[in-house]
Amino acid sequence: MIFQVEMDVRIPHDLPAETANALKAAERERAQELQRAGIWRHLWRHAGRYANTSVFDVESPQALHDILSGLPLFPFMDVKVTALCRHPSSVRDDDR
Numbered sequence: 001m002i003f004q005v006e007m008d009v010r011i012p013h014d015l016p017a018e019t020a021n022a023l024k025a026a027e028r029e030r031a032q033e034l035q036r037a038g039i040w041r042h043l044w045r046h047a048g049r050y051a052n053t054s055v056f057d058v059e060s061p062q063a064l065h066d067i068l069s070g071l072p073l074f075p076f077m078d079v080k081v082t083a084l085c086r087h088p089s090s091v092r093d094d095d096r
């Protein structure tokens with residue numbers, strides 16, 4: 001199942017820099033692990049914002065929730081999830 005996920009990151013300004021940097025490093029490691037596994041299919045930065053639009057390929061909404069809620073930066077994110085499905089005009093046979 002394919003989901004678009006928008007993440008707006010809002011790290012508190014009073015969070016110690018060492019803690020924030022450790023969380024960012026852990027987030028990067030987890031994101032790259034999920035990308036290599038084919039789960040986090042796309043990750044794009046919103047130009048000018050500490051935000052991204054991502055595409056996830058997972059077995060269920062529960063699986064997506066488990067992944068997102070387990071992200072190191074999740075406590076500092078506003079997350080919007082949109083379920084995606086094949087468009088009848090798509091020329092890509094592998095859309096699903």
Ligand SMILES: O=C(O)CC1=CCC(=O)O1
Nearest residue numbers: 009027028031050051052
């Ligand atoms: O920077 C972001 O948008 C949040 C994030 C996702 C993966 C990562 O490394 O940081």
